[in-house]
Amino acid sequence: MKSRTNTGTGVWDWTEIDWKVINKQVLKLQRRIFRATKEAQLKGSGWDKVKNLMKLIINSKSALALAIQTVTVKNKGRNTPGIDGYVAIKTKEKNRLMKNWNWNEVSQGNRIEFGINCT
Numbered sequence: 001m002k003s004r005t006n007t008g009t010g011v012w013d014w015t016e017i018d019w020k021v022i023n024k025q026v027l028k029l030q031r032r033i034f035r036a037t038k039e040a041q042l043k044g045s046g047w048d049k050v051k052n053l054m055k056l057i058i059n060s061k062s063a064l065a066l067a068i069q070t071v072t073v074k075n076k077g078r079n080t081p082g083i084d085g086y087v088a089i090k091t092k093e094k095n096r097l098m099k100n101w102n103w104n105e106v107s108q109g110n111r112i113e114f115g116i117n118c119t
Helices: 019-043 047-058 061-074 091-100
Strands: none
């Protein structure tokens, strides 16, 4: 992906990200997904296009940067540690998150059994 946010080397620096461009790119992808979903619902087909667009946004560096910004800068609970007990606040840590993010290493949260039988 070529944009003003990328330095050309594939390495992103948190301080050099142009958030207007990032927001625009993610919003454009979200709109494409919305339109494709609406079209697929009307036609009854075209879900492959929706699936491909969803893969595109999941693997997008722009969406990842926006998600990290939302969690570490915008959210009220940004100072609350996650399940791993870690809080990323400094710019270095945000850069590390951007560089090392891997969807294959994401694990689900803990499940808690309450012992209630609903049947």
